[in-house]
Amino acid sequence: MAFGLSLALCALLNALLVIAKERSKAVADWMQRITGHHWITHVAVVLILFAILGWCFARMNSGQGPKMPVHRLTGIVFSGVVAGVLIVLGFYVFAD
């Protein structure tokens, strides 16, 4: 449950980081400087956020994690991933 929520959120954050990187030279330069390549930084940021958010969500409700029906989690995962991917695909068509 915890990492499923983290996945949905990070799928969206991944897309937003793409927009931030492409729109802001300062963000792009910072990402390039941190690891020597913007893409490596991007992957690292998303993976670290996935781990941290998953861990945080797992600690909710005295360590029992988020309380929600599994079918709602399925909907959240599906929506988050599809929205994130469509944002990336759409950004490079319409906005870049």
Place this chain on the structure above:
Amino acid sequence: MKEIVLLGHVLFGVSCLLATVWLFVDVLNAHEGNLARVRWLSRAAAVFFWLGFLAGGYWYVVDYKADKEVILKGPWPFAHNYFMETKEHFVITLLLLATYLPIAASNNLALNKEARRLVLCVAALVAVLALMAEGHGAIISMGVKVALLAKPH
């Protein structure tokens, strides 16, 4: 060496796709007898994807620059400007999905219908995005080829 890395990237990507489709069918028919195989398939899909991602990531960071220059000078600049730009970013989401697959599959899918649906959803997303990544990669490769063929001899 870089060709072997790139071929390895494609091989592991296809292996992930095959493992995920097999997993999907097994989960549709989940019972106590195939739960162990379901869990192994989910781990295999995740491992294959990580290997493909690392190989592709290495090639992208170290070797892609020369191909990119060729593509941008050729008749298919969109092979980089759209297909590589989108692929290098949506595969990060795919990495998270593939990593989550064995976590979701650790539930008792024979008894828990909702958990089964979650795994089916994640597996389907992995399969569709993996297929999309293969297609994007094919167009990127073709972008290099058409650019080289367009050069005067």
